[in-house]
Amino acid sequence: MDLLCSAYSNTSDDEEEQPKRQRLSLSSSNPPKPYLPFFPSSLSNPQTHAPISGRYISKRQRASMPPLPASLPDPVPLSSPFTLSGSISCAEIPHSISSLLKTKPKGHQRLNPISENLSATLYGHTKAVNAIHWSSTQSHLLASAGMDHMVYIWNVWSRNQKKACALNFHSAAVRDVKWSQQGHFLLSCGYDCTSRLIDVEKGLETQIFREDQIVGVIKFDPFNSNIFLSGGSKGHIKLWDVRNGKVVHNYNRNLGSILDVEFTMNGKQFISSSDVSGSNASENSIIVWDVSRQVPLSNQVYVEAYTCPCVRRHPFDSIFVAQSNGNYVAIFTTIPPFRLNKYKRYENHGVSGFPIKCNFSLDGKTLASGSSDGSVYLYDYHSTKVVKKIKAYDQACIDVAFHPVIPNVIASCSWDGSILVFE
Template identity: 85%
Template sequence: MECMEQKSEESMPAKLPVFHNAAVKDVKWSQQGHFLLSCGYDCTSRLIDVEKGLETQVFRQDQIVGVIKLHPDDSNLFLSEGSKGQIKLCDARTGKVVHDYNQNLGLILDVEFTMNGKQFISSSDVSQSNASENAIIVWDVSREVPLSNQVYVEAYTCPCVSRHQFDSIFVSQSNGNYVVIFTTTPPYRLNKYKQYEGHVVSGFPIKCNFSLDGKKLASGSSDCSIYIYDYQL
């Protein structure tokens, strides 16, 4: 991994020591910017002190870890998900798993906390099980139970979920070549009258996310383009 200090266009990347034994799948910054959380094909999640260049914690699993997400209010907690459909909430202070979330899911594609951090949304590959109602599930963080698995019932997987910074909604990238909108409050309703389309997903893990001011939604596309949508229209 490399870290780039944004002082000038000529800044050179600072290389961190190699801690993973296989390819890295996901990397997240801590809220304070002092640590990196990474995961990968070596079935681990690793917490790295960027300033010291030291690995401070290792979380080992029996699955390839493809997605990690830090808790919005407590940066010591993070979700870790992987190839066997297992979702775990881990504590960086103790190095232990706090909660396990099991629903016999397929490969976990993405995860996102709600604004208050009391629920999270998971997206999984249900193409092998034909259980489209499990494509997107809203979970209760503390009780380890799904609150709703009837959020999205179309016959498409969703490689990305992203929460709006200010409004009580989240969006999901669909392999149907559109981005769909849901509420983050019960009953987690699908917006049937508005979606963002024009880009192409074509089965690739295409991501989407909101701008920092929440006014724009950006999506990648399999035609090698980036599409910018006006969220407020």
């Protein structure tokens, strides 16, 4: 062992390999053998062969060898597209509220005023929230879609975690979200050119509906949850059948981007709103379509040169409204020839180019609208006057949604990513 140490300490790395081996071999009784480095016959250049583990390599040989490949980084675990952080069950809701959720109003009847404070602030989105939607079958759940690629399900009045689960199935910003009337199914769409159907109870993506355009809006048929409309950036409107994942009808008319779609009360027609700057024809900004015949019934409903980011029908009367970038909500009839009411409209809130939405209350007596000044405006349906203005956010209030059971509860969302639920 001492001879080995002295042999390596007294000779430089620049000396030839063979004398080293000869001096080492003198300490043994075996005769010295000539050193012949071993290289596999399959290698034409022995210097490119990888070093044998445990063998001494001289400085000269190390310099002539190719660099060793860099070690691969440890694989990064992929996050699950479905994260359950709370519960979607109504068991965690206070009894006083759960009893209200089970009470179904009849017709135009209002429920008694709520004595308990139902206000809630919901944080989770890191960017703007584009849309919110209450579940009609599980009315304690609220869904939200954001520019941060996320869809969140909120158990609004839970005693514990209000953010029930996070859905990260989209690879880009999510534009719209809608609950199906069948159980816990949720439909969302966005900038990744897809609409996606999620079984929230199982945490599974059941279907993907792919298009060649950004999908900006979706809407279920009011009488058949297996059918939904989608509208996108290329002006194409499609009617999809969830059961086979195929397009039933196409509605094309060289339109600009589709901003919103809405079925009429009987479900036999629908209204579309498109970007007039893209189509360069103001008479195409709002069109009433026949669902089955795929033809427009009227394309001269609204001739002003404003885009309308939102269209909503009244729950009982034969009218629909359109949120206009002219900073007002216009009123139209749903009976041919679908005339604009030139004498009444809802004013005082701001739109200013934001995709501001509006919605009717459960009894149809109130219209709520978001606003670019961060407020929620409540209008009397018949007089069109402002009943109340609620300053909710520092940035634009994008969407408002009345609760499907409790009439004086409203959810709203903002460009800053926050969501409020209040009486």
